[in-house]
Every structure is written in structure tokens, then in C-alpha cells.
Amino acid sequence: MKKGYKQLLAEAEAVVTGIEVAEAAALQARDDVVFVDLRDPREREREGSIPGAFPCPRGVLEFWIDPESPYAKEVFQQDKRFVFYCSLGWRSALATKTAQEMGLEKVCHLKGGFTAWKAAGSAVETMAAKG
16 A cells, blocks of 8 residues: 555645634634534534535535536535535545645645534534434
């Protein structure tokens, strides 16, 4: 193996902006900021989400960002700042690097992810159970 996840994370962290929970919380209510929840739907249902976050499972991010993709989502075509997050900040660091490489200019990730958000006592939106 040429690169493991630790090296990939180190490379991503060297070129992306990571923000702390306090800074993210200050951005949360702004109209020009979109929080993007990269976690799996089951994680969101089990743990909740940051209120108002746009759900985008990590596996579809590239297809939803690219305006030429048949799966492109309008949210990523807006001139807004994007705050990506996952559970611990690993997927979001890698996703932020990828998004920057794809041309998103105003993108960062939440250091420590949703775990840090919850630990800080920040607002959590519970997801409606399917059934």
C-alpha cells in the first residue's frame, strides 16, 4: 500500500481549513453558510444532525458538486460558504480537499465533527424515524 488513511488525512489537513465548534456555531444561523452532513443516513437517524444541515452522504459528494453531473444538486451551485462535517472530522477533511479540487472556493470542515459539536452542547436536530 502506498498511502494509508493517516497520510491521506495529513495531506488533506495541510491544505484545507478546519474550524472549531465555537466558530461553526457562530456561522450556523447565517443565510450565506450551508452545513453539509456527510454521514450515512443511519448515522443521522441514530445521532441527530446540526439543525438545518444539508444531508449529502460522502459517497455521492463528487456527483452532487459537479454541475455537469446528471446528479448535480443546486445547493452546491450557490455562492455560499460550505461547512462539511462527519462524525469525527476525517471524512469531512478528505471531502473538503476533494471539493476544493473540484472548484468550491468557500469550503471548510468542522474539526472533531458531529461528536465535538454534541460534546460542546450545541443544538442537535433529531431525525424522524422511518416506519
